[in-house]
Amino acid sequence: MKKSERQMMIKQMVLNEEISTQDELLNKLKNKGIDATQATISRDIKELNLVKTPSANGGTKYTIYQNNQLTIEDKLSSTLREVVDNITQVQFMNVVKTIPGNAHVIGALMDDIPFTEVVGTVAGNDTIMIISKNETEATKMYNYLSERMNTTLKS
The missing domain is CATH 1.10.10.10 (Winged helix-like DNA-binding domain superfamily/Winged helix DNA-binding domain)
Incomplete structure (x- = not known):
């Protein structure tokens, strides 16, 4: 086929x-x-x-998804709000917990955006690890993701 x-x-x-x-x-x-x-x-x-x-x-x-006018960043923000349970920064990484079956969606969107703060991502079923070069860059990424969700999350 x-x-x-x-x-x-x-x-x-x-x-x-x-x-x-x-x-x-x-x-x-x-x-x-x-x-x-x-x-x-x-x-x-x-x-x-x-x-x-x-x-x-x-x-x-x-x-x-019907509105193809949105940027990848807009799609990421929308997806974060819909599927993320929490984000935790652990030293130079951010661990994002999603509802089951959605970590790969966040990972794919993250991989499509050229973040200088991100070295790589690893996504499973409901967890994605976002790896940064150092703790400062991980904090920037944590703040970016939290702002996109329009909420303050526990770290």
């Missing part, structure tokens, strides 16, 4: 069903006879501008 056909199928599923995780999306694709890897689905999610939004049952679901 071509990439464009797979992505069209993903769009249709996201519009017609509540899909809350990449695993759920992978399983639904497999049920329709489409084989894809988690890495492929992750790229598709980014290219299709899928974001997590609140669902009717109190959880989250993938939605197609």
